[in-house]
Amino acid sequence: MASTSASASVFEYAPAPESRSVVDIAPSYGLFIDGEFTEAADGKVFKTVSPSTEEVLSEIAQAGEADVDRAVKAARRAFEKWSALPGSERAKYLFRIARIIQERSRELAVLETLDNGKPIKETRDADLPLVAAHFFYYAGWADKLDHAGFGANPQPLGVAGQVIPWNFPLLMLAWKIAPALATGNTVVLKPAETTPLSALFFADICRQAGLPKGVVNILPGYGDSGAALVAHPDVNKVAFTGSTAVGKAIARQVAGTTKKVTLELGGKGANIVFDDAPIDQAVEGIVTGIFFNQGQVCCAGSRLLVQESIQDELLDSLKRRLSTLRLGDPLDKNTDIGAINSAEQLSRITTLVEQGEAEGAERWSPSCELPSSGYWFAPTLFTNVTQAHTIARDEIFGPVLSVLTFRTPEEAVAKANNSQYGLSAGIWTEKGSRILAVASKLRAGVIWSNTFNKFDPTSPFGGYKESGYGREGGRHGLEAYLDV
Amino acid sequence: MPTTAPAAAHSLGEVTASDSTLRRFLHGLPGVDAVGLEARAASLGTRSIKTTAKAYAIDLAISMVDLTTLEGADTAGKVRALGAKAVRPDPTDRTSPSTAAVCVYPDMVATAKEAVAGSSVKVASVATAFPAGRAALAVKLADVRDAVAAGADEIDMVIDRGAFLAGNYMKVYDEIVAVKEASGAARLKVIFETGELSTYDNIRRASWLGMLAGADFIKTSTGKVAVNATPANTLLMLEAVRDFRAQTGIQVGVKPAGGIRTSKDAIKFLVIVNETAGEDWLDNHWFRFGASSLLNDLLMQRQKLATGRYSGPDYVTVD
Numbered sequence: 077m078a079s080t081s082a083s084a085s086v087f088e089y090a091p092a093p094e095s096r097s098v099v100d101i102a103p104s105y106g107l108f109i110d111g112e113f114t115e116a117a118d119g120k121v122f123k124t125v126s127p128s129t130e131e132v133l134s135e136i137a138q139a140g141e142a143d144v145d146r147a148v149k150a151a152r153r154a155f156e157k158w159s160a161l162p163g164s165e166r167a168k169y170l171f172r173i174a175r176i177i178q179e180r181s182r183e184l185a186v187l188e189t190l191d192n193g194k195p196i197k198e199t200r201d202a203d204l205p206l207v208a209a210h211f212f213y214y215a216g217w218a219d220k221l222d223h224a225g226f227g228a229n230p231q232p233l234g235v236a237g238q239v240i241p242w243n244f245p246l247l248m249l250a251w252k253i254a255p256a257l258a259t260g261n262t263v264v265l266k267p268a269e270t271t272p273l274s275a276l277f278f279a280d281i282c283r284q285a286g287l288p289k290g291v292v293n294i295l296p297g298y299g300d301s302g303a304a305l306v307a308h309p310d311v312n313k314v315a316f317t318g319s320t321a322v323g324k325a326i327a328r329q330v331a332g333t334t335k336k337v338t339l340e341l342g343g344k345g346a347n348i349v350f351d352d353a354p355i356d357q358a359v360e361g362i363v364t365g366i367f368f369n370q371g372q373v374c375c376a377g378s379r380l381l382v383q384e385s386i387q388d389e390l391l392d393s394l395k396r397r398l399s400t401l402r403l404g405d406p407l408d409k410n411t412d413i414g415a416i417n418s419a420e421q422l423s424r425i426t427t428l429v430e431q432g433e434a435e436g437a438e439r440w441s442p443s444c445e446l447p448s449s450g451y452w453f454a455p456t457l458f459t460n461v462t463q464a465h466t467i468a469r470d471e472i473f474g475p476v477l478s479v480l481t482f483r484t485p486e487e488a489v490a491k492a493n494n495s496q497y498g499l500s501a502g503i504w505t506e507k508g509s510r511i512l513a514v515a516s517k518l519r520a521g522v523i524w525s526n527t528f529n530k531f532d533p534t535s536p537f538g539g540y541k542e543s544g545y546g547r548e549g550g551r552h553g554l555e556a557y558l559d560v
Numbered sequence: 561m562p563t564t565a566p567a568a569a570h571s572l573g574e575v576t577a578s579d580s581t582l583r584r585f586l587h588g589l590p591g592v593d594a595v596g597l598e599a600r601a602a603s604l605g606t607r608s609i610k611t612t613a614k615a616y617a618i619d620l621a622i623s624m625v626d627l628t629t630l631e632g633a634d635t636a637g638k639v640r641a642l643g644a645k646a647v648r649p650d651p652t653d654r655t656s657p658s659t660a661a662v663c664v665y666p667d668m669v670a671t672a673k674e675a676v677a678g679s680s681v682k683v684a685s686v687a688t689a690f691p692a693g694r695a696a697l698a699v700k701l702a703d704v705r706d707a708v709a710a711g712a713d714e715i716d717m718v719i720d721r722g723a724f725l726a727g728n729y730m731k732v733y734d735e736i737v738a739v740k741e742a743s744g745a746a747r748l749k750v751i752f753e754t755g756e757l758s759t760y761d762n763i764r765r766a767s768w769l770g771m772l773a774g775a776d777f778i779k780t781s782t783g784k785v786a787v788n789a790t791p792a793n794t795l796l797m798l799e800a801v802r803d804f805r806a807q808t809g810i811q812v813g814v815k816p817a818g819g820i821r822t823s824k825d826a827i828k829f830l831v832i833v834n835e836t837a838g839e840d841w842l843d844n845h846w847f848r849f850g851a852s853s854l855l856n857d858l859l860m861q862r863q864k865l866a867t868g869r870y871s872g873p874d875y876v877t878v879d
Contacts, residue, residue, distance in 0.1 A: 086839040087616065087830065092608035197606065356799050357596030400835050409608035506591040526593045 089402075092409045094196045099186045101273065104135040107143055107296065108279035110150035111289030117142035122298070124272055127193035128406050128415040128450040136272050139295035144264070144304040147293040151235040151262040152310055154290030159232045159260035163219030170215030170257060172285040177208045180281070184274060188246055189406045191273040193415030193451070194369050196407050202368075206531055207250040210549075213533035214254035217554060221259065224551055226560040232260035233336055233559055234312035239302040239326075240275075241318045242268035242417050243372040243473075249275055251537075251548045252315050253292060259557040261313065264293045266305055268318075270418045272296035303329070311335060313557060317374070320471075320497075320542050338546025338556045340374065340538060342471040343499030346492035347377030347528060348514065350485070351386045353504035357526065359393045362477070365502060365528035367401065367455055370416055371475040374543075375500035377528050379468060381488050384481045391459065391479065398455050399442040416451040416474065425453050425474030432458050432467035437478070463494055471497065485510065489517045498540025502528045521547070571808055576772055579730040586729060589768060592760035592796060601791035607831045614827070618862050621826040621854075622649060624844045625659040626684055626815065628852050630691075630783070639668045641879040643675020650859050651877065653866070659855065660844040661714060665690070666703055669710035684714035684749070688739060691753075691782035693718035697735060704742040715739070716749040716850075718782060719766065721756045729769055736773035749777035749815055749848075755787035763793055767800035777813035783850060788818025791832055798836040811840065817850025823861040826854060 104121070106113035120138040125131060139147070158166070177184065184207075185199035192199075221230050236256045240248040245267055256263045267275035279294045295301055299322070306314050306326050316326050317340040330337050347365045349358050365377025382390050406414035416422040433439050437458040446452040453474055461468050461478040468478050482488040492501055501520040503511050511525040521539045524530060531537070536552035538544060546556050575585040609617055627646045629638060642662050650656040661682035664672045672683045685707035689695035695703075704715055717739045723731040740748050750770040754763050770778045778797055781788035794816040801812045814837070820826055826849060833841050841847050856876045863871045 086842050087620075087834045088613060089607065089609060090611045090613040092610045201606065353590070354593040354596065355590040357593040357600070360596055360600050409606070506593075526596060 089410050091405070093405060093407045094186055094189075094200075094409055096186060096190070096407065099183045099190070101134050101187070101190070104137075105272070105276045105296070106137045107139050107147070108276065108292075108294040109143065109147045110293065111283065113279070116140055117146070122269060124191060124270065126190050126450075127270070127417050128447070130449050133190060134273065136276070136296045139266070139297040139301040139304075141304045143295060144301065144308055147264045147295055148235055148237070148305075148308045148310050150290035151264050151293055154288055155232075155234055155262045158262055158288060158291050161260070163221060163258075166257060166260065167215045167218035169285055169287050170211050170218060170254065173281055173287070174208050174211035174215060176281050176284055177204070177211060181205075181208065184246060184277060186407065187277060188274050189414070191271045192242065192245060193406055193417055195411040195414040196409055197411065198369060198414075202531075203244060203247050206533070207246050210247075210250040210254045210533045214258035214553075217255075217551075218258040221554065221558070224554050226555065226558055230259075230558040230560050233557060234261060235310060236261045236263045236313040236315060236557065237305040237308065237311040238263055238265040238315045239305065239318065240265065240267055242271040243369060243374070245271040246274040246278065248317050249278055251317075251553075255548070255553045256313075256315075256557050257291065259554055261557050262291045264295060264305055264311070266295045266297055266302045269296070269298045306330065313337075315556065316340070323544055336556070338538075338548065339544035340546070340548060341542060341544040342473075342497055343374045343376065343539065343543050344379055344469065344471055344495045344497045345375055345377045345500035345502070345520070346379045346381050346495070346518075347502040348381045348482075348488045348492060348504065349383065349386070349390060350488075350503075350505040350507075350510065351383040352506050353386075354506060354526065355386070355390060355393060358390070358504040359397050361502060361504060361526070361528040362394060363397055363401070366477045367413060367475050368529050370414060370453070372417060372421070372473050373529065375522055375529065375537075376473075377500065377502050378472060378477060379492075380477055380479045381482050381491055382479065383488070384483055387481055394457070395440065395442070398457065401442065401444075401455055403444055403452070403454065404447065413455060413475065416453050419451055421473065422451040422453060425472055425476065428467060428470060428472045428474075429456060429476055432461075432465060432476075432478070435465050435467075437461045437465055437467060463491060469495065485514060489514060493517075493519045496541060497543045499543035500524070572772060576733060582729050582733060582769075583727070586765040586768060589764055592764055594760050597760055597796060598792045601795045601832065604795070604832050604835055605791060605828045607828075609827050609831065615865050617827045617830050618823060618858055618865065619657050620842060621823070621830060621849065622858050622862070623657040623660060624848050625855050625858075626661045626663040626817070626848045626850050627659045627855055628663040628783070628817075628850055630663070630665060630686060634665060634668055636668070636671045638879070639664055639671045640675045643672050643681070645855070645877055645879050646681045647676055647679040649855055650862070652875070653863070656859065656862060660848055663716065663850065666707035666710065666712070669707050669712045673711040682713040683711060684716055685710075685712040686716045686718075686782075688717040690716070690718055691784040693720055694722075697738065700735070701738060701742045704739055708742070708744055708746050712746055714747045714749060715743045716751055716779060718751045718753060719770070721753050724757065724762070724766060724769075729765075733769055733773045736770060736775065740774040747776040748774070749779045749813075750775040751779045751782055751817075753782055753785060754780045754793045755785040760793070760796055763796055764800060767797050768804065771800070771804045771810070771812050775812060777815050777848070779815040779817055779850065781816075781818045781850075783818030789816030789820055789850070791828055794829060795832050795836055798833060798841070801841070802837045811846060813846040813848065814841065815848040815850055820849055820851050821853050822857050826858065
């Protein structure tokens with residue numbers, strides 16, 4: 077499978093694949109409960125495939141209700157000692173985990189690319205460095221909780237049930253597990269059914285780091301495994317990242333219980349480009365905003381709001397830039413656009429894009445050859461989109477950008493905020509005062525100015541409205557795991 | 561090969577009608593976000609260029625070198641040696657392409673012409689009181705005419721950075737126009753000394769100023785100051801020539817100079833050319849490297865690709 081790019085001809089980049097041999101994937105994996113890999117009580121298994129080739133990578137034990145109960149009990153047993161450890165002792169484990177992740181980062185990057193379909197360039201340069209950074213960051217908090225602003229000696233909640241999505245499998249695991257362990261909780265985590273492998277490798281890292289048994293339990297499975305975990309009466313804290321529909325179901329499920337909940341759900345981020353923006357960098361930011369991880373990012377800048385006076389110029393530049401994107405083998409170091417994570421997601425994207433066309437929006441993609449096997453979708457741009465179009469309102473979670481226009485800053489703010497979601501936004505202007513004025517009026521949890529999709533463990537992340545509640549990352553991220 | 565149309569013919573003629581129109585135009589160019597620009601340059605630097613692509617890039621890079629000696633200690637002997645190397649960079653391998661040019665001071669042009677006679681190698685000469693450019697216009701023009709009379713195919717001039725930083729854009733413009741005229745048929749490379757212009761906004765303005773005045777090439781640096789060519793400032797100048805052609809139909813070349821020493825660096829620059837201005841610039845008529853030590857590293861990498869092993873510095877010529 078060769079990388080394809082419309083522009084390449086004179087200077088055709090030869091394939092530069094990262095070696096697959098750095099990672100050793102076993103033919104089957106069990107559940108990780110109480111420090112041991114074990115089969116599911118009912119013996120159920122499922123297969124995980126590589127989305128770029130549809131090759132079966134491994135067979136995974138599928139957690140049922142009995143396994144959830146076993147894992148929660150193990151976490152409960154471990155909680156007493158783990159939460160009683162001095163913070164500085166918990167920090168040692170977290171620092172150790174962070175260092176092991178760094179040491180094994182090449183292996184984990186290749187693994188994540190195989191299981192998820194995203195380009196190695198991203199797992200190598202974004203996912204893995206951020207994963208390690210998250211563990212380092214929260215390791216630093218573990219012995220300083222008295223000074224986190226929650227009063228003296230804040231207490232952990234107990235057992236955290238965590239359900240994570242497939243778009244950043246290991247990074248979402250880090251966002252969940254690092255603050256939970258730093259604050260003295262124990263965890264049961266369910267990775268997504270299409271991307272269980274990096275979480276299982278993380279289980280091995282926990283053993284390598286000598287983490288006490290039961291502190292971290294990993295239960296691969298489908299939605300029903302997650303639902304069983306959320307419903308378990310001995311879970312004290314539920315943390316979920318995923319779709320708004322499931323998030324709402326979880327909120328209903330835990331209503332009336334003592335469980336503390338954080339939800340990080342969908343988004344329809346507005347990337348606002350004013351006429352005094354640094355155009356070339358704005359184009360880069362738009363590309364990063366919607367084509368990073370094939371647009372399968374909850375905080376993607378999936379709505380481009382461009383000032384009418386520069387619309388033509390900006391769209392010309394954007395189309396030219398999209399023509400240089402290289403789509404193909406995710407393990408090739410020169411690949412910019414990888415595979416869509418699953419057939420199911422591909423079909424959802426396809427349906428919404430067809431709806432966009434049917435509703436009259438104008439569809440454009442660079443000429444781009446898609447590989448014959450695997451799940452692929454070409455980078456796509458829609459113009460003539462209005463607020464009334466489905467593709468301007470619904471989260472597509474794919475490499476599809478809807479372009480809308482505005483005339484004044486007030487109109488930009490009104491349109492950006494006119495969404496059921498409120499997770500992210502971007503502001504592009506060379507005028508500092510405009511950045512501050514617009515940012516203060518946007519109802520979004522994360523606002524980037526003159527950049528997009530930049531992440532840092534010190535920065536809180538979370539949403540307004542149907543994008544969820546609670547914050548992950550930074551000092552704010554501690555609150556979700558403390559009894560305060 | 562596309563020819564360069566006279567500057568006056570393009571659609572931006574009115575921009576240079578007066579000091580105020582020129583200033584308004586240059587200050588109306590989109591700003592440059594430094595963080596974003598450098599991030600883009602760094603990300604293109606992570607492209608992995610291997611095997612056939614590497615072989616292509618190395619030969620292309622060799623063919624784009626302006627092999628340079630600009631020392632007070634230059635002698636006829638040194639310039640002859642440089643010329644011989646430019647014509648036949650690798651004496652052990654005749655398949656190696658020649659460099660684009662040799663670049664010397666005006667008084668060495670005649671010697672350089674003899675040294676490269678009969679080959680494709682051009683002779684470029686720095687002029688206009690290089691590198692500071694602090695001399696009267698008459699002196700600068702005499703410098704240029706000397707070099708051209710001695711046979712220079714290309715003139716590398718420096719702009720008056722003092723005038724530019726003082727906001728006296730028209731003075732810089734007029735000087736480039738005058739030098740262009742004095743250069744006659746020689747192609748004119750306009751050096752901005754980006755390290756002294758300091759901001760990316762200034763580099764974008766200088767690029768457009770140079771192109772409006774008729775530059776055939778815009779060039780980053782003299783190689784004589786602390787900060788010379790960087791991936792980011794070269795990327796920015798490539799955006800400028802790309803946009804200028806889109807607007808006027810006139811293609812202008814780019815020459816990063818100074819500080820590019822390894823094949824790895826040179827290949828990064830070629831990736832930036834390929835993915836910014838596009839393949840029309842992947843030709844030594846439109847892109848050059850101002851360098852001296854770079855050539856030997858390119859030759860060693862070329863030998864490595866051909867033979868499968870590193871030869872070492874004793875297997876390339878020291879001049």
